[in-house]
Amino acid sequence: MSIDAMPAPAALKRPRRRVNWGLITTYVIVILVTLTMLAPFIWMISASLKLDRDVFAFPIQWIPENPRWENFVEIWTKIPLGLFVMNTFQLTIIVTILQLLTSSFAAYAFAKLRFPYRNALFLAYIATIAMPWQVYMVPQFVMMRGFGLTNTLTALVCLQAFTAFGVFLMRQFYMSIPDELCEAARIDGMSEYGIWWRIMLPLSMPAISTLTIFTFVTTWNDFLGPLIYLTKTEVKTIQIGIRMFISQYTQEYGLIMAASVVSLIPVLIVFLALQRFFVEGIASTGLKG
Amino acid sequence: MAGISLRKLRKTFGTLTVVHDIDLEIADKEFIILVGPSGCGKSTTLRMIAGLEDISSGDLVIGDTIVNDVPPKNRDIAMVFQNYALYPHMTVYKNMAFGLELRHSPREIIDKKVNEAAEILDIAHLLNRRPKALSGGQRQRVALGRAMVRSPAVFLLDEPLSNLDAKLRTAMRAEITKLHRKLDATFIYVTHDQVEAMTMADRIVVMKDGHIHQVDTPQALYDRPVNMFVAGFIGAPQMNFFPVAVARGGTSVRFGDRELPLPARLSEALPPGSADRACMLGLRPEHFHERLPVDVDPAMTAEMDMEVELAEPMGAELHLNGVLGGETVIARVSPRCQARAGDRITLIADLSSAHLFDKKTEAAFGN
Numbered sequence: 001m002s003i004d005a006m007p008a009p010a011a012l013k014r015p016r017r018r019v020n021w022g023l024i025t026t027y028v029i030v031i032l033v034t035l036t037m038l039a040p041f042i043w044m045i046s047a048s049l050k051l052d053r054d055v056f057a058f059p060i061q062w063i064p065e066n067p068r069w070e071n072f073v074e075i076w077t078k079i080p081l082g083l084f085v086m087n088t089f090q091l092t093i094i095v096t097i098l099q100l101l102t103s104s105f106a107a108y109a110f111a112k113l114r115f116p117y118r119n120a121l122f123l124a125y126i127a128t129i130a131m132p133w134q135v136y137m138v139p140q141f142v143m144m145r146g147f148g149l150t151n152t153l154t155a156l157v158c159l160q161a162f163t164a165f166g167v168f169l170m171r172q173f174y175m176s177i178p179d180e181l182c183e184a185a186r187i188d189g190m191s192e193y194g195i196w197w198r199i200m201l202p203l204s205m206p207a208i209s210t211l212t213i214f215t216f217v218t219t220w221n222d223f224l225g226p227l228i229y230l231t232k233t234e235v236k237t238i239q240i241g242i243r244m245f246i247s248q249y250t251q252e253y254g255l256i257m258a259a260s261v262v263s264l265i266p267v268l269i270v271f272l273a274l275q276r277f278f279v280e281g282i283a284s285t286g287l288k289g
Numbered sequence: 290m291a292g293i294s295l296r297k298l299r300k301t302f303g304t305l306t307v308v309h310d311i312d313l314e315i316a317d318k319e320f321i322i323l324v325g326p327s328g329c330g331k332s333t334t335l336r337m338i339a340g341l342e343d344i345s346s347g348d349l350v351i352g353d354t355i356v357n358d359v360p361p362k363n364r365d366i367a368m369v370f371q372n373y374a375l376y377p378h379m380t381v382y383k384n385m386a387f388g389l390e391l392r393h394s395p396r397e398i399i400d401k402k403v404n405e406a407a408e409i410l411d412i413a414h415l416l417n418r419r420p421k422a423l424s425g426g427q428r429q430r431v432a433l434g435r436a437m438v439r440s441p442a443v444f445l446l447d448e449p450l451s452n453l454d455a456k457l458r459t460a461m462r463a464e465i466t467k468l469h470r471k472l473d474a475t476f477i478y479v480t481h482d483q484v485e486a487m488t489m490a491d492r493i494v495v496m497k498d499g500h501i502h503q504v505d506t507p508q509a510l511y512d513r514p515v516n517m518f519v520a521g522f523i524g525a526p527q528m529n530f531f532p533v534a535v536a537r538g539g540t541s542v543r544f545g546d547r548e549l550p551l552p553a554r555l556s557e558a559l560p561p562g563s564a565d566r567a568c569m570l571g572l573r574p575e576h577f578h579e580r581l582p583v584d585v586d587p588a589m590t591a592e593m594d595m596e597v598e599l600a601e602p603m604g605a606e607l608h609l610n611g612v613l614g615g616e617t618v619i620a621r622v623s624p625r626c627q628a629r630a631g632d633r634i635t636l637i638a639d640l641s642s643a644h645l646f647d648k649k650t651e652a653a654f655g656n
Contacts, residue, residue, distance in 0.1 A: 180374035183339075183374065188439075189391040202378045
């Protein structure tokens with residue numbers, strides 16, 4: 001049949017668009033959950049601009065009438081916050097770099113090399129994730145004291161440089177990289193170290209970003225570790241340093257909140273910078289966000 | 290000089306043996322193809338030659354050196370993988386140059402070799418692209434180019450065409466054959482596609498269950514298969530088999546209630562005392578005709594009725610699928626044949642080209 005001979009199409013009926021109540025309900029729930037999550041942050045920022053006595057005033061005054069910007073100046077003078085920030089940076093950066101190195105290195109072996117008892121060893125290592133830190137916190141402290149490492153950042157670096165979770169995360173990602181790439185590289189003449197450095201690392205940016213965010217945020221926000229190991233003011237991190245605003249008789253909540261806002265900034269920067277890879281990483285490592 | 294000898298080569302994974310003590314001599318500059326169904330050990334054999342799998346026992350000799358413990362990079366080989374294995378984060382140029390860079394070749398030599406290979410493979414305009422921006426066929430060429438620039442003595446190709454569409458596969462088959470002639474190197478090629486094997490190889494190695502069944506030129510494999518497996522595997526559509534019993538002192542066979550004549554080369558090959566021996570008669574699809582061909586001795590033919598179940602027109606020929614004497618068969622006849630599904634047609638079987646196999650051992654007589 002030629003095109004000319006085809007019958008003209010009948011006028012098409014467009015069905016009436018119906019209100020999608022399911023979608024509306026989903027949006028309402030999502031907006032409510034978002035507000036619930038954001039409220040404490042907004043409250044913290046609001047409180048950081050208030051006098052101590054106004055912090056807990058009810059009803060909550062979300063936008064202070066006379067914002068106390070001085071809070072953000074006082075926090076640097078009342079306690080050595082600059083030193084604490086430096087300490088925290090030092091600790092976080094060293095731990096993050098070491099964790100990335102050790103995790104991706106071990107993960108490469110577990111994912112791409114063949115050696116006896118590989119899977120048993122991996123399972124045993126991964127099983128340590130299930131052990132709560134509180135269980136071995138004290139013996140670990142005793143051990144570190146034995147090494148003379150209490151009141152040093154080195155103690156925390158030693159404890160946090162290795163993580164079963166990081167190895168697990170990186171290994172799962174490496175498993176998704178075809179073995180043939182490593183084999184092609186071996187035939188091309190590369191050593192295993194070379195393959196790890198020049199093939200696996202560049203290809204695992206999403207996983208590395210994910211691990212960087214996890215490690216950075218965890219180490220930066222760590223409270224219990226520094227609380228146990230660091231008692232001298234010179235080595236304190238920001239999270240336990242802020243506690244110096246709380247004394248026996250007074251709690252300077254305005255300043256605490258101002259310092260908390262400051263301590264949040266690096267975490268936000270790291271997260272925003274790596275967020276694009278992070279989302280990709282969460283998807284590709286099969287982790288739920 | 291890059292002849293390769295596999296001497297009693299064996300590969301075991303735990304208690305499972307996947308390659309059983311195979312012996313194979315591959316001549317320098319030969320194009321040899323390992324072919325067989327999935328799990329026959331062909332890829333494992335190739336990977337042992339590449340050095341990507343440890344050899345459980347036996348020796349692998351390249352040139353005049355036993356290379357069992359020599360790492361892949363020192364074996365003077367290059368490999369093309371089934372999924373190409375191009376480095377996704379590098380450009381085509383970098384992918385091709387990478388092996389030479391690792392060997393600290395001078396920059397100008399690398400440049401020259403990469404450009405030469407790119408010209409030959411017609412990928413010169415793609416050198417700055419990343420692999421993800423290439424089509425399957427282009428990736429395949431880059432993978433070949435990466436192997437070429439190294440100028441290895443031996444090329445190992447592991448099902449390199451299996452991810453391409455049918456048309457491109459045919460084109461690349463010809464390209465690889467030409468490349469072999471141009472490069473003057475030993476090619477060892479693994480495939481499960483017997484058409485690839487037939488069209489490209491100097492010699493074909495047919496493998497099954499970790500054993501080599503036959504090593505020969507493509508035509509010899511087709512004409513003189515040593516057993517039923519090789520006979521059935523080589524050739525498309527595959528050979529038809531009929532259960533028969535030896536009769537009349539080996540000059541004919543019984544098929545159902547009929548007697549079919551056997552050519553002299555088969556009756557002479559039957560061992561003494563073969564009366565009533567259960568055998569399988571093999572006839573290739575092209576040995577069925579609608580009318581007697583002029584060059585065939587009428588005494589060596591038999592008329593057989595076939596119930597057609599499916600007629601597949603291929604253009605140049607017609608494939609008739611159906612039942613003949615209770616056996617499922619495929620006959621390749623002229624496209625002008627009018628038979629269609631449901632018809633009953635009389636075909637003339639040319640028994641002068643028949644094959645005869647022992648039913649128990651499946652070994653061929655007279656080859």
